[in-house]
Amino acid sequence: MDMMTMNLTDFKKIQGKINTVLVPIGMIEAHGPHCALGTDVLIPREFVRRLEESIGDKVLMAPEVTYGHSWGLAPFAGTIDISSEAFSAYVYDICKGFYHNGFEYIILFNGHGGNNSSLDIVTEKLADMGVKSLTVNWFIDYREDIKRIAPDPGHAGEDETSLVLAINENYAYTKGVGSHEIPLPKRFRFKDGGKALYPEGFSGNAEEATWEKGEQLYDLLVGKVLKDIERFWSL
Ligand SMILES: [Zn+2]
Numbered sequence: 001m002d003m004m005t006m007n008l009t010d011f012k013k014i015q016g017k018i019n020t021v022l023v024p025i026g027m028i029e030a031h032g033p034h035c036a037l038g039t040d041v042l043i044p045r046e047f048v049r050r051l052e053e054s055i056g057d058k059v060l061m062a063p064e065v066t067y068g069h070s071w072g073l074a075p076f077a078g079t080i081d082i083s084s085e086a087f088s089a090y091v092y093d094i095c096k097g098f099y100h101n102g103f104e105y106i107i108l109f110n111g112h113g114g115n116n117s118s119l120d121i122v123t124e125k126l127a128d129m130g131v132k133s134l135t136v137n138w139f140i141d142y143r144e145d146i147k148r149i150a151p152d153p154g155h156a157g158e159d160e161t162s163l164v165l166a167i168n169e170n171y172a173y174t175k176g177v178g179s180h181e182i183p184l185p186k187r188f189r190f191k192d193g194g195k196a197l198y199p200e201g202f203s204g205n206a207e208e209a210t211w212e213k214g215e216q217l218y219d220l221l222v223g224k225v226l227k228d229i230e231r232f233w234s235l
Pocket residue numbers: 031039040111112155156160
């Protein structure tokens with residue numbers, strides 16, 4: 001069920017019958033020199049497209065939240081950073097709106113690590129209000145599985161770049177990009193620290209990314225996400 005193209009008559013028909021909404025949460029930010037700035041929106045959108053085939057009749061697929069919070073990549077060109085306070089308040093209000101429209105189960109499909117702590121704040125407040133939520137942080141939740149296909153994942157790393165290539169081979173390139181380690185513990189914080197953590201705006205071995213790995217990752221992860229959603233519905 002695609003909310004973006006649905007009319008009010010059809011929306012009213014599903015209210016009370018469908019109690020789950022999936023809201024993709026993204027970010028527009030630097031993804032190395034090689035990956036689309038909208039990577040964190042494109043990947044959740046692609047997951048929605050693939051999930052729709054299995055659970056499209058049970059879940060309202062909502063339009064995505066395009067901009068998010070990125071302390072780490074804020075100093076880079078191409079990053080449009082929303083403060084964590086504004087972002088949390090905005091996402092909370094969106095979710096509250098869905099709850100008031102009868103959606104008790106809310107899935108936040110998050111494409112961007114910098115959003116995580118804000119989404120924790122949001123979902124705790126929602127839970128206190130009576131909402132059941134599942135936040136899918138695909139790059140964290142299934143990291144060990146991901147490494148079996150893309151051994152050197154990261155921000156615009158082998159996994160993300162592969163997933164973008166599988167959407168469209170023109171949205172990323174790999175030749176000459178290389179590999180970058182994060183040189184400091186991420187828990188160190190200092191002004192413009194992201195530039196020290198991500199000297200080239202990415203981490204992991206992007207050079208090894210391929211669209212075939214991207215396809216394998218989608219196949220694997222869609223199955224994992226579906227299992228998590230089934231468990232979520234047993235709450
Ligand atoms: Zn990303």
